[in-house]
Amino acid sequence: MNGIVIIGAGECGTRAAFALREAGYSGSVTLVGAEPHLPYERPPLSKPMGETAQMKLICTLDSLAAAGIDYAKGVSALKLDADAGTVTLSDGGLLPYEKLLLATGARPRRLACPGAERVLDFRTHTDAEAIFANVGSGASVAIIGGGLIGMELAAVFRGKGIAVSVIEAAPKPLGRAVPSRFAEKLHARHAAEGVEFYLERGIAEITGDGVVLAGGDVVQGDLVIGAIGVIPETALALDAGLATGNGILADACLRTSRPNIFAAGDCAAIAQPGGGHIRFESWRNARAQAEIAARNMTGAQDAFAAIPWFWSDQYDLGLQVAGLPHPAHRSVVRTLPEGELEFYLDGDRLVAAAALGLGNGLAKEIKLAEMLVAAGVDLDPAALADPRVNLKALLKSARAA
Incomplete structure (x- = not known):
């Protein structure tokens, strides 16, 4: 028996390797990772310790050895032969497999303008080290992209007294991921902290002085950082003849168009009950998919049905979103001393919730809201808006019903 091979040693791939052992799988498990480090978590990269990028390890060499996981570090997968059941590695090795998990993740989207090679990516620990090691007092940073990563970095740099333009x-x-109410509040906080915004502006060129905007204006930046999203890593699957789209297409059980090949994490586009496929780009969803893929590779038939969830820390504010808020949903706001909760209803059924408050002060509330979303029941909007109505009591009533 050739065992199970996992391509990608990020959050998803590494958790899947350990989950295979927890599921009782006793065959060989090989984890292939392109980076020259032990597997680490990505979220702490945008939260440096002083001038150094954090590296929060997912596991140690000892824990890998204790679980009987072979870790191929600093090695890339060059070719997947789905017919032969083999993976060709960059070091010349050939890995046969009985089942394969593609957890290849995503890569930063790149600009296509003159001077784009000057732009620094922010995806890996090496990227983070290169950025934080080169931003000193008195420096200026231009961030291209006002999404979550760009805004988190802006908050970090302003906390260090560094001039920031977004x-x-x-x-x-x-605008893409965050509900408009909280996006506006975070935008206002950044502006109050001194971040300069250039909105609805295209990029003409990147120079040694910064960013030349369409129209000729120049945004100064000793460092220019690109944060315009990511592209799922599908090349290996595409070349092997697997079905791809905006990701490696997988069914609800995370099987690809080849039943012995699974896909999970940022690279995977999961089939939805109503049709189509969705990629779920978050740390927690990567972990959930890892566990499901591992169980299903050992014979289970579990479907991925976790509620999408993400969080972001900016200055002293914590944002959390559970579910998929949509502008068409009815919005109900609950104001609390720690911040605000916003609930999103389809009719009277709660389908999503978001929270913005000081630090982690609303963590308990958003967790209860997430559990109410999972309950899939109708709720009284007035009760959701009333801070005197305990969400735990609403959940208890929903479960009893």
């Missing part, structure tokens, strides 16, 4: 092609920052 350039965004859309009319407002945080």
Whole structure:
């Protein structure tokens, strides 16, 4: 028996390797990772310790050895032969497999303008080290992209007294993932902290002085950082003849178009009950998919049905979003001393919730709201808006019903 091979040693791939052992799998498990480090978590990269990028390890060499996981570090997968059941590695090795998990993640989207090679990516620990090691007192940073990563970095740099400019092609920052109410509040906080915004502006060129905008204006930046999203890593799957789209297409059980090949994490586009496929780009969803993929590779038939969830820390504010808020949903706001909760209803059914408050002060509330979303029941909007109505009591009533 050739065992199980996992391509990608990020959050998803590494958790899947350990989950295989927890599921009782006793065959060989090989984890292939392109980076020259032990597997680490990505979220702490945008939260440096002083001038150094954090590296929060997912596991140690000892824990890998204790679980019987072979870790191929600093090695890339060059070719997948789905017919032969083999993976060719960059060091010349050939790995046969009985089942394969593609957890190849995503890569930063790159600009296509003159001077784009000057732009620094922010995805890996090496990227983070290169950025934080070169931003000193009195420096200026131009960030292209006003999404979550760009805005988190802006908050970090302003906390260090560094001049920050954010350039965004859309009319407002945080427009894609964050509910508009909280996107506006975070935008206002950044402006109050001194971040300069250039909205609805295109990029003409990157120079040694900064960013030349369409129209000729120049945004100064000793460092220019690109934060315009990511592209799923599908090349290996595409070349092997697997079905791809905006990601490696997988069914609800995370099987690809080849039943012995699974996909999970940022690279995977999961089939939805109503049709189509969705990629879920978050740390927690990567962990959930890792566990499901591991169980299903050992014979289970579990479907991925976790509620999408993400969080972001900016200055002293903590944002959390559970579910998929949509502008068409009815919005109900609950104001609390720690901040605000916003609930999103389809009819009277709670389908999503978001929270913005000081630090982690609303963590308990958003967790209860997430559990109410999972309950899939109708709720009284007035009760959701009333801070005197305990969400735990609403959950208890929903479960009893």
